[in-house]
Amino acid sequence: MKKTLLTLACLVMFAFGTFAQNEKYIKAMADNMTAMQNTKNPQDWQAVASKFEQINQVAKTEWLPAYWASYTYMIMSFSEKTLDKKDLFIAQAENNFQKMEALKIENDETYILKAYIAQAKLVADPQTRWQKEGANFEKNLAIATKLNPENPRVYLLQGQNVLHTPEAFGGGKGKALPILKKSKEKFETFKPTSELHPNWGKGQLDKILKDAE
Amino acid sequence: MFFLLCWGQASLAQITLRGKITDTKGEALIGANIFLKNTFDGVSTDSTGKFSLVVSDQTQDTLVASYMGYLNFEQKIDWQNTQKLHLRLQEEASELNMVVLSAGTFEASDEKRMTILKPLDIVRTASANGDIFGALQTLPGAQRVGESEGLFVRGGSADESKTFIDGMLIQNPFFSSMPDVQSRSRFSPFLFKGMAFSTGGYSAQYGQGLSSVLSLQSEDFPKETNLNLFLSHLTWGATGTKLWKNTSVAVSGNYTNVGFANKLVPQNINWVKPFTGYGASVILRQNVGENGLLKLFSNYGFSKASFYARDDKGTPAIFALDNDNFYNSLTYQHELKKWTVNGGLSYSYNQDRIEFGGVKIRKADDRLQARLVGKYDLGKNSAFVIGGEAHQYSFENKFNDFGSQVKEEYQAVFAETELYLTHKLAMRLGVRGEHSAYLQRFNIAPRLSLAYKTGTNTQISMAYGDFYQNPETKYLYVTNHLSFEKATHFILNYQWTTQSYTFRTEIFYKNYSSLVRELDNMPFDASPNRWIMGNNVDNSGNGFAQGMDIFWRDKQTIKNADYWISYSFIDTKRLYQNFTEKAMPVFASTHNLSVVYKHFFPKLSADFNATYSYASGRPYYNPNATQFLKDRTPDFHNLSLAVNYLTTLWGTSTIVICSVNNVLNRENIFGYRYSPTGNNRIAVNPPTLRSFFIGLSMTIK
Numbered sequence: 055m056k057k058t059l060l061t062l063a064c065l066v067m068f069a070f071g072t073f074a075q076n077e078k079y080i081k082a083m084a085d086n087m088t089a090m091q092n093t094k095n096p097q098d099w100q101a102v103a104s105k106f107e108q109i110n111q112v113a114k115t116e117w118l119p120a121y122w123a124s125y126t127y128m129i130m131s132f133s134e135k136t137l138d139k140k141d142l143f144i145a146q147a148e149n150n151f152q153k154m155e156a157l158k159i160e161n162d163e164t165y166i167l168k169a170y171i172a173q174a175k176l177v178a179d180p181q182t183r184w185q186k187e188g189a190n191f192e193k194n195l196a197i198a199t200k201l202n203p204e205n206p207r208v209y210l211l212q213g214q215n216v217l218h219t220p221e222a223f224g225g226g227k228g229k230a231l232p233i234l235k236k237s238k239e240k241f242e243t244f245k246p247t248s249e250l251h252p253n254w255g256k257g258q259l260d261k262i263l264k265d266a267e
Numbered sequence: 268m269f270f271l272l273c274w275g276q277a278s279l280a281q282i283t284l285r286g287k288i289t290d291t292k293g294e295a296l297i298g299a300n301i302f303l304k305n306t307f308d309g310v311s312t313d314s315t316g317k318f319s320l321v322v323s324d325q326t327q328d329t330l331v332a333s334y335m336g337y338l339n340f341e342q343k344i345d346w347q348n349t350q351k352l353h354l355r356l357q358e359e360a361s362e363l364n365m366v367v368l369s370a371g372t373f374e375a376s377d378e379k380r381m382t383i384l385k386p387l388d389i390v391r392t393a394s395a396n397g398d399i400f401g402a403l404q405t406l407p408g409a410q411r412v413g414e415s416e417g418l419f420v421r422g423g424s425a426d427e428s429k430t431f432i433d434g435m436l437i438q439n440p441f442f443s444s445m446p447d448v449q450s451r452s453r454f455s456p457f458l459f460k461g462m463a464f465s466t467g468g469y470s471a472q473y474g475q476g477l478s479s480v481l482s483l484q485s486e487d488f489p490k491e492t493n494l495n496l497f498l499s500h501l502t503w504g505a506t507g508t509k510l511w512k513n514t515s516v517a518v519s520g521n522y523t524n525v526g527f528a529n530k531l532v533p534q535n536i537n538w539v540k541p542f543t544g545y546g547a548s549v550i551l552r553q554n555v556g557e558n559g560l561l562k563l564f565s566n567y568g569f570s571k572a573s574f575y576a577r578d579d580k581g582t583p584a585i586f587a588l589d590n591d592n593f594y595n596s597l598t599y600q601h602e603l604k605k606w607t608v609n610g611g612l613s614y615s616y617n618q619d620r621i622e623f624g625g626v627k628i629r630k631a632d633d634r635l636q637a638r639l640v641g642k643y644d645l646g647k648n649s650a651f652v653i654g655g656e657a658h659q660y661s662f663e664n665k666f667n668d669f670g671s672q673v674k675e676e677y678q679a680v681f682a683e684t685e686l687y688l689t690h691k692l693a694m695r696l697g698v699r700g701e702h703s704a705y706l707q708r709f710n711i712a713p714r715l716s717l718a719y720k721t722g723t724n725t726q727i728s729m730a731y732g733d734f735y736q737n738p739e740t741k742y743l744y745v746t747n748h749l750s751f752e753k754a755t756h757f758i759l760n761y762q763w764t765t766q767s768y769t770f771r772t773e774i775f776y777k778n779y780s781s782l783v784r785e786l787d788n789m790p791f792d793a794s795p796n797r798w799i800m801g802n803n804v805d806n807s808g809n810g811f812a813q814g815m816d817i818f819w820r821d822k823q824t825i826k827n828a829d830y831w832i833s834y835s836f837i838d839t840k841r842l843y844q845n846f847t848e849k850a851m852p853v854f855a856s857t858h859n860l861s862v863v864y865k866h867f868f869p870k871l872s873a874d875f876n877a878t879y880s881y882a883s884g885r886p887y888y889n890p891n892a893t894q895f896l897k898d899r900t901p902d903f904h905n906l907s908l909a910v911n912y913l914t915t916l917w918g919t920s921t922i923v924i925c926s927v928n929n930v931l932n933r934e935n936i937f938g939y940r941y942s943p944t945g946n947n948r949i950a951v952n953p954p955t956l957r958s959f960f961i962g963l964s965m966t967i968k
Contacts, residue, residue: 082307097298101311104300104333112305127335138766145361146335181867182385189490220872220913223920 079113083122083250090126099130103146110153117159118250124150125167125254131174140178147171163252165198166207173215191215206240209233210255214262227266234263284320284344286352288312288332296356299334303327304341332356360690365648366720368685368695370730370760370773371468373406376461376484389456391865393909393926394878396960399456400441403481404880405861407773407816407833408466411882411903412854414937414951415795416441416450419854420466421777422812422839423478426739427754431473431482432459433562433598435613436658438634442544442568443590443619446576446796447937447951448536453568453592458550459483466816467756467775468730471681471697471714472640472652475736477754477779485562488552489515491968497521499924499962500528504546513554521546523570528958536954537575539585544570558602568592576623577940577949584624591618609654611638627667634660648687652697655680662740666798671744675737676704683714691720703737703751710735710751724765730758738783738806746802753780767823769831773816782808782843791847791895793888793941810841810849830864850896851886853938856903858883872913880905887938890945900938906930909960922964932957 086105093099106123113119124147131143148171154164169191176187191211199208213234219225237259246253288299295316302309302320306327312318325346332340337356358364375384388402395401400418403409410419417425430440432454442450461484465473473480489508497504504521526541551563573587596613614635621628640654658677664670683697695716702709712735718728735751742749755778763770786803814837822829836858842849860881867874884899892898909926929935934956939948 078307097311097314100298100335101300103335104298104311105309107333108300108302108309109307112307136766142336142361182387185490220869221915223913223915 079109079116080250082109083118087122087250090122096130096133099126103127103130107150110150115157117154117157117164120150120154120157121164121167121252124148124154124171125252128167128171128174131178137179140174144171144174144178147174162198162202162205162208165194165201166205166211166252169194169198169211173211177218204240204244206237206244206259207252207255209237209240210259213237217262217266231266234259234266238263281321281323282325282346284318284322284330284352286318286354287316288318288334288354288356289316290337291355291357293355296334296337299332299337299356301330301332301354304329304331330354336361358690360647360687364720364723365687365690366693366718366726366728367762368693368716368718368728369726369762369771370716370718370728370758371465371756371775373464373466374461375463388865389462391874391876391909391911392863392878393876394880394905394907394928396451396926396928397456397924398451399454399459399462399481399483400452402456403464405831405833405863405878406464406466407771407818407835407859408479409859410835410837410854410856411859411880412885412937413449413903413935413953414447415444416452418479418481420479421775421814421835422810422837422841422852422855423754423777424852424854427476427478427736429473429476429480431480432564432596433485433611434472434482434609434638434640435596435598435611435636436475436634437594438615438632438660439592439594439617442570443588443592443617445572445574445588446586448574448954453546453566453594454483458485460486466773467777468714468716468732468758470695470716471683471699471712471732472654474679474681474699474701474712474734475677477734477736477752478777485550485564487560487562489517494967496965496967497962498965499960500531501525501960502962515552517548517550519546519548529955532955532958534955535952537583539573539575539587540571541574542570542572544568555599555601560600562596562598562600564594564596564598566592566594585622586624587622589620592616605644607642607644609638609640609642612636627665629663629665629670631663632661634658636660645684645686648685648693650685652683652685653681662743664740664744673705673740673743675743677737678702693718701735701751705743705747706737706749706751707747708750710753725761725763728760728762730756730760732756741799742783742804745799746804748802749783749804750781750806752782752806752808754778755780767821769818769820771816771818775812775814775816777812779808779810779812779841779843781806782810782841784808784843785845789845791845791888791890793853808841808843808846810839810843812837812839812855814838825866827869828864828866830862832863833859833861835859846895848895853886853888853896856882856885874911874913876909876911878905878907885938888941889939890941900936903935903937904931904933905935916963916965919965919967921966924960924962924964926960928958928960929953929956 086102090102093102103123103126106119106126110119110123127143127147131140134140134143172187172190172194176183195208195211213230216225216233217227217230241256288296290296297312297314297316299312300309301318304327310318310320328344330342330344332354334356336359338359340354340356375389389399392402392405403418404411408421412419418428419425420428430437441452444450463482465480469480489510492510493508495506502521502523504519506517506519508517523544529538529541546568548566553561555561569591571589573585575583576586577583593616596611598611601608616633618631636656636658638656640652643651645651656679661672661674663672679699679701681697681699683695685695687693697714699712712733714732716730718726720726734754738749738752757776758773760773783804784807786805787801814835817834820831837855839855840849840851862879864877882903884902886896887898887900888896889898907928908930912923914921935953937951939950941948
């Protein structure tokens, strides 16, 4: 009897402990995602990215911390000026992406992020990278579209890409607008799985549409 | 127990940890993350690198500091003394801050970051006309020679430079030699993803080149299924590429006829039948499992040309050449856990049928080679390489009914370690052993290369090595009582690189020994195609080459533009072959300068390139002069321009290429050929002065 009670107590404590840990995880993530909404300068972004990495080190079985760490570093690369710096951030984004891949997570969002990283690489040094990274971008985006054609970010990235491709290579504003509008439509109905799941891109899209029209 | 635990936790007071985070030099790291291990709590440093972290739960006592590009720093906290922590983070070794073994080597690669050139830079060099070797001539160390093909590196002859594709030696990288006419290389620059051009001190993985090796890495998988059409006023060609999940096949064919082009531009040569050529190739790629890649490359070419050339007596005679060339290689790469294994097998065959002034000459060679290399990953960029190669080859030379043949079996083994002792100090130590069955000789060649990073963007490196090669075939026909020729290289290199600028300077000394000498005391014969009579030759020749290279590249100062300047100074002399005294050889020039400028116009989708090359006069043999090889040709100047324009034709993306070689129509003189009496001489000129190229490349998806 005593033994059973003790076991029960242990189980309760364990469950409580896990639950508390999970609570803490959700709170840490939610807080950091709020912080991401309020970033003002590169320093803030760096803090957010580091935080995601830290959460990833504790919540080792969750894929979202690594996803968001990868995403933030990739976004940071765009605001850097030199290729060296851009590549440093992209490398960090890839590094975190690999941590997520190690968890055997594959879904539309991971392929979208992979395509986005390829795009970041391409934008950093288009002349030498368009051939390789352009192909990488197309390939990963195609897989994402197959997995979930309702994901608005697929069309956002695709539209962005077409917008910045010279007309001689089948790009331009005229071809990009319908794709971007499709993304807008999809955003109307898109619901993320949870508040911690990927839900970026709407603001970005509105800005592009405003500039393009 | 449960209550006890709660009480225990509550009893601990809040403690504030304060301090700063810097790098090892004491520079503040802004936005670094500091937290207790395995918790979600943490803060970032402010703009002065300072932090203050409130800790309410002291069960975890390992503090972690992290910052991008630095190694995580962990420290146990002494809760009694928590004020003024100073954490120094060490920079993480990465490709960006890693020292590079750079002495003697120019690399072009899209995959590696710290290379000086990209493969595309090669294609875009105006004077290169799409030929890899043309572009290499604009790099320091390469000497400008206009009348024959090959790489002449730092006082070395073309014979001292070897070309490798995926580790396999290429017997005939160029179209067959014609008297005083430079031939192009056989391989399109688009076949390769990277190259390493070594002007000395190269790795133990390569041998049989006293001066230089050019190592080309072929593309892995093509990007997409497509059809590429290439049309120019010289060549028509098509390449079809088909991509499956694990397999790709590219088949191409081309036809070249320079007859039309020769009618457009005045010719210095009286052509009988202008150069025509047919070529076909098949490239196959096959993934084998997850970690294996098989590459098959087959290339066949047939070409013919005839024109009035000058024979040994200086009188014009018809030179007619028919060439057949076949190259076939199969290479396989397999990645295991720590090992990467590369294996290769290749066979090449080349035949020239020549008729020159009524004399029939047949030159043929074939080569079978096998190569196996294993690379063991020692971690932290370091690796150990071990391998070997075996060649079986033969040369045949038939002069009317007289013929001679050489059959050689050559084997080599090599071992090499590349050690990154820290991210600032690297070393490559290798040794190569070679055996020649024909010469019945064996040699051991040590190679050493060191590099040390002196600052964020600067490094010094050095290289030393012994290099051996078989004597030129013309001597092997007459005797096998010869030994390897030898060169020893000493190279010191300084490099300053940022993403936008590269400054590189190198000083070198190269010592030549046991070069072949002819001992018959015959009068000097300047003909490059002379026949070796008798076998009175030995290895008593020697020589040296010393000098300095400077390379400057700037991708930033001018918007959308990129330029490089390279300069080489060389002082070289040798006593070898039929030289009567120690002298500067005819293929060397003291000063070589190249300026390459590339400008991209994004709005026009056009790319403008200009190249200017200068070389000081080269020695030539004047039978009337009192001093041997003291006369110099006039200086060499060449200005070339090219425009590449990207557009859409019939819904297909198209590149239009236009170029003008030798815009100023300068009559460059590469040397003189004297009549037997020495009374008359003829200047050796390029076949054309100013010349044009127009072509387009269309890719249909």
